[in-house]
Amino acid sequence: MNNANAIRTPQAIPCPEATDLDPDYHPCAKTNRRAVLLITILGSSLAFMDGSIVNIALPTLQRTFHAGASSVQWVVQSYALFSAALLLFSGALGDQFGRKKIFVLGVAFFTASSLGCAVVNSLSFLIVWRSLQGIGASLLIPQSLAILSAAYSAEDRAAAIGTWSAWTSVFAALGPVAGGWLIQSLNWRWAFAINLPVAVWIFFLLPKLRESESDFSLESLRKLDLRGTLLNTLGLGAVVYSLSFASEYGWNDLQIGGTFVFGLLLIVAFLVTQSRQENALMPLSLFKNQRFLSVNILTFLLYGALGVTFYMTPFFAIQIKHLDAVATGAAFLPGISVMFIFASRIGRMSARFGERPFLIIGAIASAAGIALFAIFARQPGYATSLLPGMVGLGVGITIGLAPLTNVVMTSVPDGKSSLASAVNNSVSRLAGLLVLSGLILVLSQAFDHSFAQKLSGSSLPSSAKERLYAERSLMAAAEIPNTLNSKEKQTAAAILADSYTDGYELVMYCCAVAALLSALPVILW
Numbered sequence: 001m002n003n004a005n006a007i008r009t010p011q012a013i014p015c016p017e018a019t020d021l022d023p024d025y026h027p028c029a030k031t032n033r034r035a036v037l038l039i040t041i042l043g044s045s046l047a048f049m050d051g052s053i054v055n056i057a058l059p060t061l062q063r064t065f066h067a068g069a070s071s072v073q074w075v076v077q078s079y080a081l082f083s084a085a086l087l088l089f090s091g092a093l094g095d096q097f098g099r100k101k102i103f104v105l106g107v108a109f110f111t112a113s114s115l116g117c118a119v120v121n122s123l124s125f126l127i128v129w130r131s132l133q134g135i136g137a138s139l140l141i142p143q144s145l146a147i148l149s150a151a152y153s154a155e156d157r158a159a160a161i162g163t164w165s166a167w168t169s170v171f172a173a174l175g176p177v178a179g180g181w182l183i184q185s186l187n188w189r190w191a192f193a194i195n196l197p198v199a200v201w202i203f204f205l206l207p208k209l210r211e212s213e214s215d216f217s218l219e220s221l222r223k224l225d226l227r228g229t230l231l232n233t234l235g236l237g238a239v240v241y242s243l244s245f246a247s248e249y250g251w252n253d254l255q256i257g258g259t260f261v262f263g264l265l266l267i268v269a270f271l272v273t274q275s276r277q278e279n280a281l282m283p284l285s286l287f288k289n290q291r292f293l294s295v296n297i298l299t300f301l302l303y304g305a306l307g308v309t310f311y312m313t314p315f316f317a318i319q320i321k322h323l324d325a326v327a328t329g330a331a332f333l334p335g336i337s338v339m340f341i342f343a344s345r346i347g348r349m350s351a352r353f354g355e356r357p358f359l360i361i362g363a364i365a366s367a368a369g370i371a372l373f374a375i376f377a378r379q380p381g382y383a384t385s386l387l388p389g390m391v392g393l394g395v396g397i398t399i400g401l402a403p404l405t406n407v408v409m410t411s412v413p414d415g416k417s418s419l420a421s422a423v424n425n426s427v428s429r430l431a432g433l434l435v436l437s438g439l440i441l442v443l444s445q446a447f448d449h450s451f452a453q454k455l456s457g458s459s460l461p462s463s464a465k466e467r468l469y470a471e472r473s474l475m476a477a478a479e480i481p482n483t484l485n486s487k488e489k490q491t492a493a494a495i496l497a498d499s500y501t502d503g504y505e506l507v508m509y510c511c512a513v514a515a516l517l518s519a520l521p522v523i524l525w
Helices: 030-065 069-097 099-119 123-151 154-185 195-208 218-222 226-249 254-276 284-288 290-320 325-330 333-353 356-375 381-385 387-410 414-456 462-470 472-477 486-517 520-524
Strands: none
Touching: 030 069, 030 099, 030 123, 030 154, 030 195, 030 290, 030 325, 030 472, 069 099, 069 123, 069 226, 069 414, 069 472, 099 123, 099 195, 123 154, 123 414, 154 325, 154 333, 154 387, 226 254, 226 414, 254 284, 284 290, 290 325, 290 356, 290 387, 290 414, 290 472, 290 486, 290 520, 333 356, 333 387, 356 387, 356 486, 356 520, 381 387, 387 414, 414 462, 414 472, 414 486, 462 472, 462 486, 472 486
16 A cells, blocks of 8 residues: 555455355355354444443342442443543454454454363453453454455445344343343353353354455564553553542542543543554544544444443333343344344445434434433333333434445445444444443432432431441442331432432433434534
């Protein structure tokens, strides 16, 4: 390539006449494309399903390890941090050494770390293994869409991505239900062990996958932006750490404030290197394309809102609405069923009529769905409190997801498809990482304010008030003293639930505003 900043992508295998090769292995034959579609669906679903299952397991993990909100948050954040920070680097690895090779490495790494998560006995080690899972996810996710995109012609690509979106939604739907049943029937460890049979299925199908390959060489390794990777990872880690524990220690704490400033400086240094580095990890020239820029702004705001919603809903369902793990997992089915039924159709329609109206309507519908979670939060039961938001959110995601993915893959030249996929996936996970950290801080502050007011105005004994206030970092999971009588216990439980609901409503409204704002760049540009 003439552009020195462009990362060289291995070319897809050319398509000779079908009679020249075994049709089962022909790069352009339908049987081969079906195999590619299935493998990429299963690979992506490993990461998507794991995220949905872990969200269901979080209340159980908080109770098992008696962890505060800031600590249990890192079960999700450690995974998101490494998957977001290393996605760009992993996309470059796929470009340099072959997408199939890096995809297989990612699946193997993800599987091994899932097993590690399943056998740990402390929250600290669980967070370590979740970090390694994030590295595995970063390796396999950008390769999945790049492999899929290369296997289909431009005319068929939108429908294929729509099918990919629909079936990954199926696995995302099965994840919470199966995970909830395993957690309730066995224990939380099976929430991670469930990844193993999916990985076995992928390895069984891998001989069907013919993809571009490149040989390993030190010269290729030198072309990778290792400095940018280090700056990006450390910078994001420092910022997220500060946001996570600011509610517990305060911004005046030198460790929190200093780490936050240090993280921001590292991120600025990363951006500076990207404007000057040859073979940059994230060439800033990509964002000169308004189509690519607008869809990534939409991704950041919308996926940030979705990440917080899917993180908080299981806590709200289990700790406030008192649903069990199975019922909480099943609570997501209506919305995801909408995605499964209509996603591929929306993909074909958006290819025919253009993605812009679908992206705008999808963002607005998602905002409305999230707002319904707050509007009906105090209604009794699942059907009146959670179901409206689940359905509304499912409609919004269905309308916007397949067109969004297709815009990302078609807004850059084919030679940069792997990089474009990595950038957009990194943006989506970075959004979940930063927006969740910020809004958990909002939740914590809102809970503390409401809890202090309600607790001080209650008739509970002073000793019980002191003990409950000391455990406020656990929020709704705070342990009610056994010294209280039954009526006092009911009062304490109501204070905890009302205070958490106050914070939950505020956060859901913030997410709805973020989702609504995500439509603006698409409208304007």
